[in-house]
Structure formats: C-alpha cells, structure tokens
Amino acid sequence: MNFNPEWLNEVIERRRSVYQQQYTGERVSDAIVNQMLKNANWAPTHKLTEPWRFVVFTGDGLLRLAQFQAEVYKKVTSNDNSFKEDRYQNLLTKPMQSSHIIAVGMKRDPKKSVPEIEEIGAVFCAIQNMYLTATAYGVGAYLSTGGVTYFEDAKEFLGLGPDDKLLGFFNIGMPNRDMPHGKRKPIEEKIRWIDK
Template sequence: MPDFNSELVNQLLKERRSIYPAQYTGEPVDEKVIKDMIENANWAPTHRYTEPWRFMVFSGDGLKKLADFQSNLYKEASTRAGNFDESKFQKLATKPLLSSHIIAIGMVRDPKESVPEVEEVSSVAMAVQNMYLTATGHGVGCYWGTGGVTFYEEAKPFFKLGAKDRLLGFLYVGSINKEKWPKGKRRPIDDKVEWVY
C-alpha cells in the first residue's frame, strides 16, 4: 500500500477555495499545472468505467473564441426571447479574458444508458473536485461556474457534445496573489450528521 500523508490531504481539502476571475493577477498558469489537473480528473470514481467527463481547454486566443461564441449565442437567444441585456452580453464577452485558462466541463452520456444520469453527473463533479484540489496544491485559483451558455441546448455542438450529453459549466483558472488566499468558513459538521449505532 502506498505511504499516504493524511494530514496533507486534510489540509488540502480544507484550503480549497473558489477563487473568482476578478481576483486573478493576469499571470499565465503553467500548462503543466493544467495537464496535472485534467490527468487527476481522469482518476475520479466512475460507475461501470463509463468515464463520462469531457473537457475542452481554452487559453490564449482560445479564450477570445469562447468569449465571442458565448456572447453571440446569448445575444441571438435573448433577442429571440425578447430579454436581451447589454450588460450581460458585455460580461460574457469580457469575463473569459480575465482567466489564464478556462476548462469547459462536459458529461457524455453512456450510449447504453446503463448508468443513471445522476451517477454520471456525480462522476463529473468528482472529476472537477480533483481538478480543484490539484489547483490548490499548486497554489492556483479556480472557480466552477454554471452561468453563461451552460444550459443552452444550441451550445452543445461547439463543445462537441451530443443531444443526450450535458454541458455542466466552466472551470475558470488563474494565477493569484497567494498572500490573499481566502479564509474558509463552514458551519460545524455536527449540525449536519446523525450517528446511528
């Protein structure tokens, strides 16, 4: 059995934070960190080895492509629906540019549908947690958001997702000032657990 350091694991879990793009310094994150994040995501639990996670990584000019795609899709859809908001359009067109990398998070449905969808979504969420923890271990900020075009059916082809697949949001990644790492807060675990003997 490998020699694990449980105290280090406990510390990593307790120090993980959602750190938003507005807090990023603009310094690029080393691509090795991103590769570590997605490799570790691949080791998430998966029922029947369906490995439903799919990721599309945007950086450099790719961030502008993502920004243009999502802002224009929002404009088309909201104009049709009669609820276009210029400030939301501008946010979608500029927010991606604050990040070093953005990882689009997809869930590909098992063609046999032999695993309940909720289990597939849960597997992807655990893969994202692995990315969060890896980023924390490298002192890198990240934030999982489900805004923008996440729930637009017409967005799926851009992310190479089929009709039964799901886009589950975006993991924004950026360098941060480590001296300003946010403090955490949680209510006591005893308020949320009942022990049955």
C-alpha cells in the same frame, strides 16, 4: 503506500473558489492544467463510463470562447426578448481575465444504462479533483455555471450531443493573494450516527 493525511486534510480545507477579479493576469503553466485534468480522470465512475469531457481554452482560444458564448447568448435571448447588453458585454470580456477556461461536459454512453444523476455526480467528482489539484499548486480556480451553460445551442461547439450536458466552465488563474480559510458550520450539525 505512505501518504500524509494531514497534508490532504489541509489541501481540502484550503480549497476555495477564486474568481477572475482575484487573478493576477499571470499565465498558469499548461503542465499544471494538464495535471489537473489527469487527476480529474481518476474520479469515481459507475460502470467505468468516464463521462467527463473537457475543452480547454487558453491564449487566443479564450477570445474564441468569448465571442462564441456572447453570440449564442444574443441569439437565444433575442428570441424571447430577455437580451441584456451588459450581460452580453460581460460574456465578451470576462473570459480574457482567466489564464485557462475548461468547458466541462457530461457525455452519455448509450451502451451502458447508468442513471444520469450518477454520471453528473461522476463529473462533479472530477471537478473536485481539479479544484484540489489547483489548491495544491497554489492556483486559483472556480466553476461557473452561468453564461451559456444551460443553452442547448452551446453544446455542439463543445463536442456534446443532444443527450449530453454542459455542466459549466472551470476558470483558472494565479491568485493575487493567499486565500483565507473558509467557513463551514460544524460537521456535527450535519451527521446522525446510528450504531445500534
């Protein structure tokens, strides 16, 4: 294998969360989204459980997602008097700004005793693979854990069972400008070497 490590380093450093207000409205190719998902499938996974599950919304599917999540939000928050009209309207309209939205779930395998945190970690590794693929193709993306992510009522619609988890919504769109380099504190502040 003959890889270019400098290219990989650049892709990792250039990865950014690119939000819906930074999208042009241009549709991302389904082929690129499919490649993102193929690369997600190569994430590390303990006992090969492959716990990641994806539901891709695009076209009229975005409207279906918007209506579903707004109604779930209204139903759940009406019970505890925490309903906010502006949040409801946001759930109805914001998905339409993305080219694609991928609901990301973690599916438990009852036959394999893998700690839940390891399964969640595997799914987040899959998400990172999608982020890096998006960056390599010049596509904007970000993971949202807002909306109905933590509402039990949202899981069935997405094919998840009671022991599974909805981990968020991966938004995809064409960025309206080049994304600047990000900022990180020096890695030396976060490492302790023990060599004796």
